[in-house]
Amino acid sequence: MEKQKNAVGRRKEAVTRVFLTRGGGKITVNNKDYKEYFSLGYLQNQLEAPLKTIEGADKFDIKINAVGGGIKGQAEAAKLGIARALIEVDPEYRPALKAAGYLTRNSKGVERKKFGHKKARRSFQFSKR
Template identity: 75%
Template sequence: MEKQKIGLGRRKEAVTRVFLSKGNGNIVVNDLDYKAYFPQIYLQNQVELPIITIEGAGKYDIKINATGGGKKGQAEASKLGIARALITLNPEFRPALKAAGLLRRDPRGVERKKFGKKKARRSFQFSKR
């Protein structure tokens, strides 16, 4: 059996572990097909993007364990994890993935709520009289 390559992806509160091996293009997320797990087309495209970038459609089987966050965060974390796993498989993929911006972790997270405010930035309603 082929050795699996592992990639870790994070986005907001979502963390995904990606296991990549040679195969015929199956992508499974938490024991479901990725099209069932991510019903929105744009989320499916996010997951497929690293494979399409290296023109490797149908060459790799991908198993993803996703925890935390929402569906969009998990899809974007999966994208980063797949890209990192592809580089461990073949370092020659790095320039193409880097040019597409797939190796950069998005650092944005939720801004904390401040005391004296209703939310992070929203103030309580002000009454002049």
């Protein structure tokens, strides 16, 4: 891998651009260390999961630009982006990442509000009289 590889990950309203280069395992999200940006442990594990699957946690430096959505959506979008970028580096990683479920785009989003309702499904209180 001579130059950097990049990929896009999406989840809910969050979009992340992932840039992968050879390095020592440094992960930055919006120019901050990922442990500072994603303060919760399970969100940090989301980012590390594809790297642990291919046993390459210290082989790549990862730079992530995250936009939109919430912190959890951004973490899951970054996980998908990292997995896609790893496949660009080496297609041999695909079966392991696919089996772990890291290449599936979770398309669930927010349901739209319907007219005559308070929210998407919640109706106004019914009054018989």
